[in-house]
Amino acid sequence: MQCSSQKCLDRQITLDSARVEVKTPLPRGKLSGNWRNNFLVSWGSTGNAVFHRTCWDFLVKAVQARSKPDVTISAAEKALIKEAAKTAEYHDSLNYLKQEAAKVAKLIKESSHCVAFTGAGISTAAGIGDYRGKEGKWTEQDQSIVDIGSLIDHGVLTPPQKCIVEDDLKGSDEEGTDGIPYEELRPTYTHEALYKLMQEGKVAHIISQNGDGLHGLSGVPGEHLSELHGNVFIEKCGKCQKRYKRSYYVMDDVSSQYYEELEGEGKTDIKRPRHAQKCKLCGLCHRTGRKCNNGKCHGFLEDTIINFRDNLEKEILETAEANAVQCDLMLCLGTTLQVTPACDLVDLIQKSGTLLICNRQKTDRDRKCSQKGLNGIRVYGDCDTLMRAVMKQLLLSTDMENWDRERVERMKHYDKQRDETK
Known part of the structure; x- marks a missing residue:
């Protein structure tokens, strides 16, 4: 990958580079004049861009500067960057992620009541799109109504009278966001890792905001699973x-x-x-x-x-609340923690407890990870990448190899479950 900032001195982005990925709505049709002249960003054909974390932070700071910034940014590009900022997905360096995974593994070993709190981000690898982020369902719907040309010309957001929904957003609810039927979805690495940890007594309960049924398919029994938004x-x-x-x-x-x-x-x-x-x-x-x-x-x-x-179903919510209150370690995976009352459960963990948040987007509860009295951990990136690093810390190398090898058989088992008509 190459950094999209024209001001970047070292354009190469490696796995050990902290990066930010964004998407902005490019103008439909042609604007008057050569509007791409002197842009600081090499925007992709669909509005995508990727930056070193430092390069992105520099651009955002320049756009937000009240006094004269260190670099000149045109009104057109300021509009594009402001829209892109709403979609920003952050990824920590691989080295940092491994360091934090070691801390997470240690906390899991020491926890007396570990609870996982999961969102759409743990199912993206299965084929379901998430909601917020550069390719999220709500992000695409929001950007589809942005008249970026008017935004650039007049400096204000002027949405059309009628919401424009692109053809690729339409389709049956029987399919995931990317057009994959729910029956064809299979548990991701994170789903399987959480069930493995539950089998070994290291995770007591899973609270999920997802309705895709993948936790249950992975093997998690109903009494240890609170599906807040149904199935x-x-x-x-x-x-x-x-x-x-x-x-x-x-x-x-x-x-x-x-x-x-x-x-x-x-x-x-x-x-x-x-x-x-x-x-x-x-x-x-x-x-x-x-x-x-x-x-x-x-x-x-x-x-x-x-x-x-x-x-929400009263009994399911009460079970989730009871586990959140007992929780001394909560693993928040793949969620922006925006939907209430589900996200309020995060605030119920023990005062001396530890909160892990792993997500590509920022959340309103990130500050809790550095709050006094909480030994919080904040990781930006994909849940599967983090959980793979965590499992390497928790399992012996031979056990890890065997478990990975057995995934083929587990997939066959999942297929059989979905093929059965009950």
Whole structure:
């Protein structure tokens, strides 16, 4: 990789370089004049750029400077850099990451109640896109409405009257952000590492904000897993509350789309399914079209996914809270810690406890890692890279080799589980 800053004296970026990756919305069409003249950044064709950490910090400081900065930046490029800053993904050097992994491994060994708190970032390697970051779902949607040409010309953000959603953002909810059906997703290295640590008694509980079902597929038993936002493979009876774990995606997206179009556009070409019922909270449909087979119940089955405005399931939240309170080491992996009330659980760990945050984006709780009384660790980068380094510290070399080799068989086991129709 090469640093995108034209002012960089050593453009080469190696694995031992702390780097920042960003993406900005380039102007649609041509602006008047040669607007790329004298740019300080070599922006990629899609608006991507990568920098040494020091080079990026220099650019941001220059853009934010109230007095005359050390370098001249055009109004056009200031606009691009400001938008890019919203997407910044940070990566620590490999050497630093290994040093911190050794500390994490030591803390895991000494912990009496270690809890993992996971987000979308641990599933990106499986094929699911995250939400915030340079390629995140919400980032792309935000950037799709930015009229960067107007921003450059007038110095203010002027979004179009109607949100523009690019074609590659559309598609069925039955697929992950990158178009991979949920049934084809498999646990990542981080999923498997957490289950391995749980098997060895080193991780007591996992609190997850993900609905992809990958923790359960990796082997984590339900009693040690709090899926705060539900699971696309689990449906429950709205009457007797019996839960059904399926090998297939349970949600009825057609019914939800029916209500969504009526709400947003006032009309729809979709014929309302007979079982459909609008949720009073989220406005979508939770019914899946199947019925409970529990005795004489036969109530309508509902998906367990928590949509915007839905309430979290009380029992699941209470179990998560109980484990967070007991926690003396919390591993926050792949989450920007923005969604409440889930992220509030991080604040419940013991006052003398330790907080690890591993994520590519900055979070509002990064300061807790350096807060007095907390032996916090902050790592910027991919969770799989960190966890691989942690596992090398915790496992004997022969055990590590065997475990890595057995991944092929584990994949076959996952395939079998997803192929089974329950």
